[in-house]
Amino acid sequence: MPELPEVETIANGVDVRVRGRTIISVWLSSKPEPFRSTPAELVKALTGSTIEHVRRVGKHIVVDLTRDAAATRRRSIAASRKAKPWRGQWLVHLGMTGSLLVCQPDEPTPKHTHAILQLDDAREVRFVDPRRFGRLSVLDLSTEATSKTGRRDSGVSAHDKGFIGPGQEPLDISADAFRALFRGRRTPIKSALLNQKLLHGVGNIYADESLFRAGIRPRRQAGRLTAKELERLRTSIQSVLREAITLGGSSVSDYVDASGEKGFFQLEHKVYLRTGESCLVCGTPIRRILVAGRGTHFCPHCQH
DNA sequence: CATGTTTCCTGACAGC
DNA sequence: TGCTGTCAGGAAACAT
Numbered sequence: 001m002p003e004l005p006e007v008e009t010i011a012n013g014v015d016v017r018v019r020g021r022t023i024i025s026v027w028l029s030s031k032p033e034p035f036r037s038t039p040a041e042l043v044k045a046l047t048g049s050t051i052e053h054v055r056r057v058g059k060h061i062v063v064d065l066t067r068d069a070a071a072t073r074r075r076s077i078a079a080s081r082k083a084k085p086w087r088g089q090w091l092v093h094l095g096m097t098g099s100l101l102v103c104q105p106d107e108p109t110p111k112h113t114h115a116i117l118q119l120d121d122a123r124e125v126r127f128v129d130p131r132r133f134g135r136l137s138v139l140d141l142s143t144e145a146t147s148k149t150g151r152r153d154s155g156v157s158a159h160d161k162g163f164i165g166p167g168q169e170p171l172d173i174s175a176d177a178f179r180a181l182f183r184g185r186r187t188p189i190k191s192a193l194l195n196q197k198l199l200h201g202v203g204n205i206y207a208d209e210s211l212f213r214a215g216i217r218p219r220r221q222a223g224r225l226t227a228k229e230l231e232r233l234r235t236s237i238q239s240v241l242r243e244a245i246t247l248g249g250s251s252v253s254d255y256v257d258a259s260g261e262k263g264f265f266q267l268e269h270k271v272y273l274r275t276g277e278s279c280l281v282c283g284t285p286i287r288r289i290l291v292a293g294r295g296t297h298f299c300p301h302c303q304h
Numbered sequence: 305c306a307t308g309t310t311t312c313c314t315g316a317c318a319g320c
Numbered sequence: 321t322g323c324t325g326t327c328a329g330g331a332a333a334c335a336t
Binding site for chain 1: 306307308309310312313314315
C-alpha cells in the first residue's frame with residue numbers, strides 16, 4: 001500500500017515524465033466515483049492546464065497546474081496579456097491500491113482505470129485503483145475564496161499556498177516538535193503514528209518497522225514515552241523512510257511506480273508481515289496483534 | 305476534544 | 321470447478 005516512500009517514488013517518477021506538458025483532454029469513469037471533487041470540477045480544472053510540477057505532500061500527490069487567462073476565459077489577447085494565469089492543484093490520494101501511471105496511448109487500459117489525462121505529446125496519465133479507496137480532487141488557487149475556512153485539518157493553508165497536508169512532514173520535523181505531537185496522548189503510539197493529523201505519510205508498514213528499530217512496543221501510551229525513546233523513534237522513522245525511498249518503496253499488495261516498476265524495500269522489512277518468523281536480531285518469533293484495528297507486527301524480545 | 309468503531313471496496317485465498 | 325465466507329486496510333463518518 002502506498003505510504004510516504006511509495007508516494008514519493010511515484011510523484012518523482014511522474015514529475016520527470018510529464019512536467020511542462022499540457023493536458024489536452026480528460027476522461028473519467030462513470031462508475032461509482034472515487035472523487036472528492038465533482039467530475040465537472042475535475043474536468044474543468046484539468047482540461048487545458050499545464051503541469052508545472054508533481055510532488056508529494058504527506059501521502060498525497062500534488063500536481064501544480066497553471067493555465068493562461070486567455071485559455072481560461074477566452075477573452076481578447078489584449079485582456080489576457082495583463083491577466084494573471086489561473087492556478088490550481090490536482091490532488092491524488094492512492095488509498096490502498098491506487099496507482100498513477102504514465103503510459104503510451106496504445107498500452108491496454110487495465111480494469112479499474114478511473115481517470116485518463118491525455119497529454120499534448122499523446123501520452124496518458126492514468127489513475128487505476130481496484131479497491132477504490134483512492135481519491136481525486138482539485139483546488140482552485142486563483143479565487144480569493146481558496147480557503148473557505150482556512151482550516152488546517154483540511155490540509156489547505158489559509159494563505160493561498162495550496163495543499164500543505166493534514167500534519168507535519170516526518171522527514172523534516174525537529175526533535176522538539178516531534179515530542180510535542182505526542183505529549184499528553186493516552187492512545188497507543190502505533191495509533192498516534194497512523195494519525196495523519198499528527199505526522200502525515202506514515203502508514204502501517206513504516207509504523208511497524210520504525211517501532212521495531214526504535215525498540216518500542218506498539219501498545220505503549222504515546223504520552224508516556226521518554227524523551228530518549230521519542231528521539232530514537234523520530235530518527236528511526238526518518239532512516240526507515242529514507243532507506244525505503246532509496247529502494248523505490250515496498251511492493252506488497254500491488255504497488256508499482258509511475259512506470260509500472262516494483263520497489264525493493266519489502267526485502268528489508270524486519271517485522272511487517274513476518275508473523276511467526278524469527279526476529280532477525282534475536283530469533284524470537286515475531287508476533288501479530290491488533291492495534292487501532294490494524295495488523296501490527298513486533299518482536300516481544302527486542303521491543304519494550 | 306480525544307479516542308474507539310464502523311464503513312467503504314475488491315482480490316486473494318481457505319474450505320467445502 | 322466453483323461457490324461462499326473471511327480478511328486486508330486509509331481515512332472519513334459516526335459513536336462514546
